[in-house]
Amino acid sequence: MSNQKKRNFQIEAFKHRVVVDPKYADKTWQILERAIHQIYNQDASGLSFEELYRNAYNMVLHKFGDKLYTGFIATMTAHLKDKSKLIEAAQGGSFLEELNKKWNEHNKALEMIRDILMYMDRTYIESTKKPHVHPMGLSLWRDNVVHSPKIHSRLLNTLLDLVHKERTGEVIDRGLVRNVTKMFMDLGESVYQDDFEKPFLDASSEFYKVESQEFIESCDCGDYLKKAEKRLTEEIDRVGHYLDAKSEDKITSVVEKEMIANHMQRLVLMENSGLVTMLLNDKYEDLGRMYNLFRRVTNGLATVRDVMTSHLREMGKQLVTDPEKSKDPVEFVQRLLDERDKYDKITSTAFGNDKTFQNASNSSFEYFINLNARSPEFISLFVDDKLRKGLKGIADADVEVVLDKVMMLFRYLQEKDVFEKYYKQHLAKRLLSGKTVSDDAEKSLIVKLKTECGYQFTSKLEGMFTDMKTSEDTMRGFYGSHPELSEGPTLIVQVLTTGSWPTQPAVPCNLPAEVSVLCEKFRSYYLGTHTGRRLSWQTNMGTADIKAIFGKGQKHELNVSTFQMCVLMLFNNSDRLSYKEIEQATEIPAPDLKRCLQSLACVKGKNVIKKEPMSKDIGEEDLFCVNDKFTSKFYKVKIGTVVAQKETEPEKQETRQRVEEDRKPQIEAAIVRIMKSRKILDHNNIIAEVTKQLQPRFLANPTEIKKRIESLIERDFLERDNTDRKLYRYLA
Amino acid sequence: MDRIDHLFNQYANTSSNLIDPEGIEELCSNLEVPHTDIRILMLAWKMKAEKQGYFTQEEWRRGLKALRADTLSKLKKALPELEKEVRRQSNFADFYAYAFRYCLTEEKQKSIDIETICQLLDIVMGSTFRAQVDYFVEYLKIQNDYKVINMDQWMGFYRFCNEISFPEMTEYNPELAWPLVLDSFVEWISEKQA
Numbered sequence: 001m002s003n004q005k006k007r008n009f010q011i012e013a014f015k016h017r018v019v020v021d022p023k024y025a026d027k028t029w030q031i032l033e034r035a036i037h038q039i040y041n042q043d044a045s046g047l048s049f050e051e052l053y054r055n056a057y058n059m060v061l062h063k064f065g066d067k068l069y070t071g072f073i074a075t076m077t078a079h080l081k082d083k084s085k086l087i088e089a090a091q092g093g094s095f096l097e098e099l100n101k102k103w104n105e106h107n108k109a110l111e112m113i114r115d116i117l118m119y120m121d122r123t124y125i126e127s128t129k130k131p132h133v134h135p136m137g138l139s140l141w142r143d144n145v146v147h148s149p150k151i152h153s154r155l156l157n158t159l160l161d162l163v164h165k166e167r168t169g170e171v172i173d174r175g176l177v178r179n180v181t182k183m184f185m186d187l188g189e190s191v192y193q194d195d196f197e198k199p200f201l202d203a204s205s206e207f208y209k210v211e212s213q214e215f216i217e218s219c220d221c222g223d224y225l226k227k228a229e230k231r232l233t234e235e236i237d238r239v240g241h242y243l244d245a246k247s248e249d250k251i252t253s254v255v256e257k258e259m260i261a262n263h264m265q266r267l268v269l270m271e272n273s274g275l276v277t278m279l280l281n282d283k284y285e286d287l288g289r290m291y292n293l294f295r296r297v298t299n300g301l302a303t304v305r306d307v308m309t310s311h312l313r314e315m316g317k318q319l320v321t322d323p324e325k326s327k328d329p330v331e332f333v334q335r336l337l338d339e340r341d342k343y344d345k346i347t348s349t350a351f352g353n354d355k356t357f358q359n360a361s362n363s364s365f366e367y368f369i370n371l372n373a374r375s376p377e378f379i380s381l382f383v384d385d386k387l388r389k390g391l392k393g394i395a396d397a398d399v400e401v402v403l404d405k406v407m408m409l410f411r412y413l414q415e416k417d418v419f420e421k422y423y424k425q426h427l428a429k430r431l432l433s434g435k436t437v438s439d440d441a442e443k444s445l446i447v448k449l450k451t452e453c454g455y456q457f458t459s460k461l462e463g464m465f466t467d468m469k470t471s472e473d474t475m476r477g478f479y480g481s482h483p484e485l486s487e488g489p490t491l492i493v494q495v496l497t498t499g500s501w502p503t504q505p506a507v508p509c510n511l512p513a514e515v516s517v518l519c520e521k522f523r524s525y526y527l528g529t530h531t532g533r534r535l536s537w538q539t540n541m542g543t544a545d546i547k548a549i550f551g552k553g554q555k556h557e558l559n560v561s562t563f564q565m566c567v568l569m570l571f572n573n574s575d576r577l578s579y580k581e582i583e584q585a586t587e588i589p590a591p592d593l594k595r596c597l598q599s600l601a602c603v604k605g606k607n608v609i610k611k612e613p614m615s616k617d618i619g620e621e622d623l624f625c626v627n628d629k630f631t632s633k634f635y636k637v638k639i640g641t642v643v644a645q646k647e648t649e650p651e652k653q654e655t656r657q658r659v660e661e662d663r664k665p666q667i668e669a670a671i672v673r674i675m676k677s678r679k680i681l682d683h684n685n686i687i688a689e690v691t692k693q694l695q696p697r698f699l700a701n702p703t704e705i706k707k708r709i710e711s712l713i714e715r716d717f718l719e720r721d722n723t724d725r726k727l728y729r730y731l732a
Numbered sequence: 733m734d735r736i737d738h739l740f741n742q743y744a745n746t747s748s749n750l751i752d753p754e755g756i757e758e759l760c761s762n763l764e765v766p767h768t769d770i771r772i773l774m775l776a777w778k779m780k781a782e783k784q785g786y787f788t789q790e791e792w793r794r795g796l797k798a799l800r801a802d803t804l805s806k807l808k809k810a811l812p813e814l815e816k817e818v819r820r821q822s823n824f825a826d827f828y829a830y831a832f833r834y835c836l837t838e839e840k841q842k843s844i845d846i847e848t849i850c851q852l853l854d855i856v857m858g859s860t861f862r863a864q865v866d867y868f869v870e871y872l873k874i875q876n877d878y879k880v881i882n883m884d885q886w887m888g889f890y891r892f893c894n895e896i897s898f899p900e901m902t903e904y905n906p907e908l909a910w911p912l913v914l915d916s917f918v919e920w921i922s923e924k925q926a
Contacts, residue, residue, distance in 0.1 A: 683909035
C-alpha cells in the first residue's frame, strides 16, 4: 500500500458479504446438535471434525454465539439427565460401575465437543466471561448426575460402605473407587471435600471410636498399640490407593485422635502392660512403638515422659532409701549405674535419643540420688573399691568407660563438697597403703574431676600425688647419704604436706627402739635439707612388714599397722604381758589400743597373739602372749586395719559437721564477692545469686545464707538500707 | 545558764564533775519518777548522753536548754511534753536505736545480753506494744540459739511491731530480709498456736 493516498484507503474489518439467512442459524445449530447427540451415542465416527468446527465458527462469527452456547448447555443437560436415570437404575454392585462408565463417556464426549466449539471458547466466552466449555461440562455433570437426589446419597453411602468393608477385612475393587474419587477431584476440590471427604472422615471417626473402645477393653497396651499402628498404616495405604493425597493428613489425624489421643492416659497407665511394665521389662519394641505413635498427638510424648519420670523417681527413691540396699556401698552404686545404663539403652533404642527424654531421665536421677545423704560417700567408696581392686586386669579403654560412668553419677550430686571430703580421705588411704591398682586410672579420674569442677577442686588431690613422688625421691636421697643403714630395718617415709591431706590428730605412740632410731636419723636428714619445716609422725596411718618365727618354727611375714608393730615388738623381750603393761609401754590411747589388740588376738586366721580370757572384747585385766601354735597357709599374712570403710554413725556426724563448717566461709566469700560488684542488692536476689554461685559445690540453704548475711552485718561488711529494708549495701 | 549549772551542781559528784548513778537516783526521786522509768531514758536522749548512768555538764546543759527548764519544777513539767515529742513517729525510731546504744557499756561492745534486752524492751516498747514484747521476751528466755542481741536484730523488732499485725502475722514472710531471730520467733509462735 502506498502511503501517499491517505484518505481514500481505509483498512476495514473483513465483512462477510453473505446475507444472513435467519434460518441459517437454526440450520447450523441443528447440525451441531445432531452431532452432539451422535457423539454421546458413541456414534461419532462418521462425523467430520472440520465441518463441525467451521459450523460452530460461523455461528460465532455471525453473532450467534449465544445461541450456540445455550444450545450446547441444553443439549448436554438433557443427555446427562438421561444418563442419570440409567445410573439410578443400576442394581447393587453395578451402580458404581455404571457411574464410572458414564463418567468416562461424558469426559470423552466433552473433549470432542470442546474441540469443536473451541472458537466459541476462545472468543465469545472470553468476552462474555461465562464459564468455558470444559468446566461447564463438568459442572453440568456435577449438577445433573452427582447431585441428582437419587444418586447423591446413594453414591456416598456406597463408597463409605466399601471402605467399611475393607476395614473389616473384605477385598474391594479399589480401582473403581479410585476412579470415583478422582472424578470428585476433577469436579473440584470443594466437591471432593463436601461430597466425599468430610463424610468419609466423620464415618471413619465413628468407626475408630467404636473400634478403639473395643480394643481397649480387650487388649493389653502392647497389643493395642500394635493394632493402632496397623490401622494407621492401612489408612495411609488406603489414601495411596484410592483417595486424594491431601486426605492423608486428615485421616491420620482422625485415627490418631480416636485411637491414641482419646485413650492416652489409660494406655500409658495400664496395669501390668502399660509404660511402667514396658520399662521394667526392657520391652524396646513396644516402647519404640509407643514413642512413634504418641509423638503424633499433642501432649502424647509429654504424657509418656511424665509417667516415666514419676515412675523413675519413685523407683529411685525406694532404691536409695531402702536400708537393705545401703548396707553395701559398692553394690548401692553399682545398682545406680545399672539403672542408668538401662535408661540410656531405652532412650537410645526406643526413644530415638530424644533430648527431652534424656533430660527427664537425668533430672529424675538427680532427684533421687540426692535423697540419700550418703550418696557422695558411697560413690567415693565405689571408686575406692574399683581403684583398689575392681579394675585389675581391665583394659585402659574399659577403665575409662567405668570412670566416665562414675563421673555421670558425680554430676548428679548436689553436695559435691561432701564427695570431695570423702574422696580425699579414701585417696589418702589408698596412696599410703600403696593399694592402688593403676596410677593412670587415678590420674585419669582427677583430670575428669578437674574438667568438671575446676582447678580448685583437684589442686589438693594433685598435691597428694606430688607428695608421694617427692617422698620417693627423698627416700632415695636418705639411703644414698646413709649407706650404713642398708643393713638394718628398711624405713619408708611419706612426707605429707598438711593442708593437702585430710587432717588427722597426731596420736601418741612409743615406737620400738630400732625404729625410733631410724626415724630420728630421717628427721635430721630431712630438716637438714628443708629448714623451717616441722615434721610430726602420723603413727596411726603407718604400716610395717615384720618377720616372725613362731613356737614350732613357722616363719611368716606379717603385714601390720604401726600400732600393731609396737605391740608385737614388745614380745621380743617378754613372753607375757598384761593390758596395762602394753598400754604403758606403747602409750597408745585406749580405744586405738583395744582395736589393735582385738585385730591381733580375736580374728580367726590372724590371731598371732593369744589372749586370756578368750573373750571377744579386750578387758583391762587381760593377759597376752604370742600364739606359738599360729598357722596360716600363706607365708605373708596381712593383719593391717587401714582400709577405707563406710563410716560409723558418729564418724558420719563428724564429717558432716566439718563439711557444714567449711561451707560457712564459702558462703560468706560468695556474698562478699557479689556485694562488692553490685554494691546494693535486695534480699531475694542475694539468695538467688549466692545459691547459683555455689551450686557447683553444694546446694546452699537460704536460712544459712541469711545467717551469714547477718554475721557480715554485725562485722560491718554489709549494712541494711535505711529506707528499704529489703536492700543490703556493701560497706567498703 | 547559771541556774542550769546550779541545778547541775546539786546532783553532780564534785570530784568527777559528773552526775553519777547516785546523783541520777536522787534526781529521779526529786522528780518523783522511778529511775527505771522510760522518761529518764528520754531525758538522756534529749541530752544525747553517751554513757549510761552518767550525765556530763555539757550534756546536762544541752538537754535542759532544749527543754527550756532551769529549775527542778520546770524540768518536771517538761517531762510530759518530752514524752509526746519522743513518741512522735519521726523521733521514736531514733530514740529506739539510742536506747540500744545507751546500753553498750564496754568499748567495742556490739551486742547486749538477753536479760538486759528483755528489760529494755519492756521499758521502751512495753506501753505501746505490750503483747509483742511479752511474747518476744518469753521466746528470748526459753530459746538457746542467741545469747545476745545486736543492733540489727533490735531494729528488726521495732519494724516487726510497726509493720506486722499481731498475733495474726499474716504479712510476715521469712523469705524476706527479716533477721533470723524473728523468723525463729514467728515460727515458735505458730507452733504454739497450732
